[in-house]
Amino acid sequence: MEMLAIAEKEHDESRQGEAFSPFTNDPNQYQRKFYIESYGCAMNFADSEVVASILNSEGFGATRNVEEADLVLLNTCSIREKAEQTVRKRLTEFKTLKRSRPGMLIGMLGCMAERLKSKLLEEEKLVDMVVGPDAYRSLPSLISQADTGQKAVNVLLSREETYADISPVRMDDNGVCAFVSIMRGCNNMCSFCVVPFTRGRERSRDAYSVVAEAEALFAQGYREVTLLGQNVDSYYWVDEKQDTIVTFANLLEKVAQISPLLRVRFSTSHPKDITDEVLHTIARYENICNYIHLPVQSGSTRILQLMNRTYTREWYIAKVNRIREILPDCSISTDIIAGFCTETEEDHQDTYTLMEYCKYDLAYMYFYSERPGTLAERRYTDDVPEEVKKRRLQEIIALHRIHSLESMQRDVNKTFKVLIEGNSKKSDQHWYGRTDHNKVVIFPKEQYKVGKGGYVTVYIDSCTAGTLFGTVQSVL
Numbered sequence: 052m053e054m055l056a057i058a059e060k061e062h063d064e065s066r067q068g069e070a071f072s073p074f075t076n077d078p079n080q081y082q083r084k085f086y087i088e089s090y091g092c093a094m095n096f097a098d099s100e101v102v103a104s105i106l107n108s109e110g111f112g113a114t115r116n117v118e119e120a121d122l123v124l125l126n127t128c129s130i131r132e133k134a135e136q137t138v139r140k141r142l143t144e145f146k147t148l149k150r151s152r153p154g155m156l157i158g159m160l161g162c163m164a165e166r167l168k169s170k171l172l173e174e175e176k177l178v179d180m181v182v183g184p185d186a187y188r189s190l191p192s193l194i195s196q197a198d199t200g201q202k203a204v205n206v207l208l209s210r211e212e213t214y215a216d217i218s219p220v221r222m223d224d225n226g227v228c229a230f231v232s233i234m235r236g237c238n239n240m241c242s243f244c245v246v247p248f249t250r251g252r253e254r255s256r257d258a259y260s261v262v263a264e265a266e267a268l269f270a271q272g273y274r275e276v277t278l279l280g281q282n283v284d285s286y287y288w289v290d291e292k293q294d295t296i297v298t299f300a301n302l303l304e305k306v307a308q309i310s311p312l313l314r315v316r317f318s319t320s321h322p323k324d325i326t327d328e329v330l331h332t333i334a335r336y337e338n339i340c341n342y343i344h345l346p347v348q349s350g351s352t353r354i355l356q357l358m359n360r361t362y363t364r365e366w367y368i369a370k371v372n373r374i375r376e377i378l379p380d381c382s383i384s385t386d387i388i389a390g391f392c393t394e395t396e397e398d399h400q401d402t403y404t405l406m407e408y409c410k411y412d413l414a415y416m417y418f419y420s421e422r423p424g425t426l427a428e429r430r431y432t433d434d435v436p437e438e439v440k441k442r443r444l445q446e447i448i449a450l451h452r453i454h455s456l457e458s459m460q461r462d463v464n465k466t467f468k469v470l471i472e473g474n475s476k477k478s479d480q481h482w483y484g485r486t487d488h489n490k491v492v493i494f495p496k497e498q499y500k501v502g503k504g505g506y507v508t509v510y511i512d513s514c515t516a517g518t519l520f521g522t523v524q525s526v527l
């Protein structure tokens with residue numbers, strides 16, 4: 052379970068329950084206060100920053116204290132049943148709070164809002180507002196409507212909305228790393244996945260606005276941007292000014308050219324779409340991190356077919372080989388689902404042996420959770436018993452733990468360039484940073500005059516399966 056815990060800490064359900072707010076402005080200057088909690092993937096966290104920006108211009112300031120909020124928002128995730136259960140539990144807590152604060156509004160945003168639509172208003176009366184991921188511009192009018200006691204819903208999905216012109220209000224207090232959304236929605240129809248239904252059709256954001264946002268972040272002192280999309284490699288934007296097409300490789304290059312001091316990451320790559328052009332672009336720019344998240348989902352071709360992933364085991368392996376050929380020093384991470392419909396022990400073994408081949412540096416592993424409305428729910432029976440799913444998950448987690456430890460051990464006695472992101476959680480005498488490979492490094496601050504956002508080279512002395520420990524060798 053520990054590896055799963057590590058995986059989830061950094062991935063989608065990671066920051067569940069953790070609330071954070073945009074305090075870049077003095078909340079006292081606003082008439083009303085909002086409180087927002089975000090669940091799910093990085094896209095949701097990025098969206099909450101768009102929502103904060105819209106609310107700020109409507110006279111709402113952020114608060115970290117739900118007790119003093121006039122508006123309580125939950126930006127929700129539907130990817131697995133567990134994610135929805137957590138949100139429901141939280142809503143019940145807020146409902147209790149509302150009894151003592153009758154004017155307070157509760158709003159549900161994000162994927163669960165899109166999936167359940169007005170159900171939560173009508174049947175369970177848990178919320179006052181339901182707002183889908185493409186409807187955040189209508190928040191001001193929905194709030195006015197809810198203020199008058201009417202139930203307010205907008206779950207319309209759009210084919211165009213990218214919020215390109217809205218400058219997100221950064222809600223972290225880190226000031227070094229930021230997410231930049233480059234596209235929305237997903238046109239793939241992986242049979243297990245709810246995202247195409249909650250996020251709608253795929254659309255790419257204006258490349259100029261992406262570059263402008265990354266430039267502004269760099270000017271504010273940020274040193275790492277992660278370009279976000281469900282499937283970044285299918286980014287496609289027509290530049291009418293130049294009469295050209297901007298591909299993901301082109302966009303990556305434009306962002307990398309902002310400054311060699313700005314690290315660029317991206318997520319997520321669908322194995323079917325990542326091109327050699329992208330790999331060569333990564334190779335050309337030192338500041339594009341050598342790290343690719345390449346979710347495989349299963350090692351069995353038969354299961355991959357049922358999942359509608361559109362590649363086979365062999366095709367995936369060939370892609371991994373290609374990455375290693377063009378980028379010999381690239382770390383690769385993955386997502387795996389254990390116990391998808393009809394999965395046999397043999398299919399499970401295929402996942403196991405694929406993992407042995409790929410030796411992922413990082414993996415996010417889940418057991419299959421049937422989602423209403425998905426292709427798998429309609430076509431197949433969720434027939435792998437829960438205890439079998441969980442046992443298989445434990446087996447792949449145990450195997451991955453060996454691989455991740457080996458991957459960390461390979462870095463011991465080597466030197467890496469590290470971007471300092473802040474204090475180590477355990478000690479303010481230590482810095483926390485990451486290598487280009489996305490591995491966490493903890494090292495003593497000592498006498499060096501370098502701070503958050505600075506680059507150092509760190510000699511790695513020791514490691515665990517999740518963390519590298521070292522000492523500063525030089526300040527860059």
Ligand code: SAH
Binds near residue numbers: 130
């Ligand atoms: N767009 C990304 C995935 C987003 S969802 C991609 O295609 O890679 C993140 C991960 O959640 C998926 O990769 C998958 O491993 C997992 N996931 C999605 N639906 C799931 C389900 N119904 N049950 C269990 N895990 C699921």
Ligand code: SF4
Binds near residue numbers: 240246281321
């Ligand atoms: Fe879901 Fe597949 Fe789209 Fe990823 S690519 S969001 S798994 S449908």
Ligand code: F3S
Binds near residue numbers: 095161
């Ligand atoms: Fe969850 Fe929606 Fe992201 S379902 S994983 S928040 S796109």
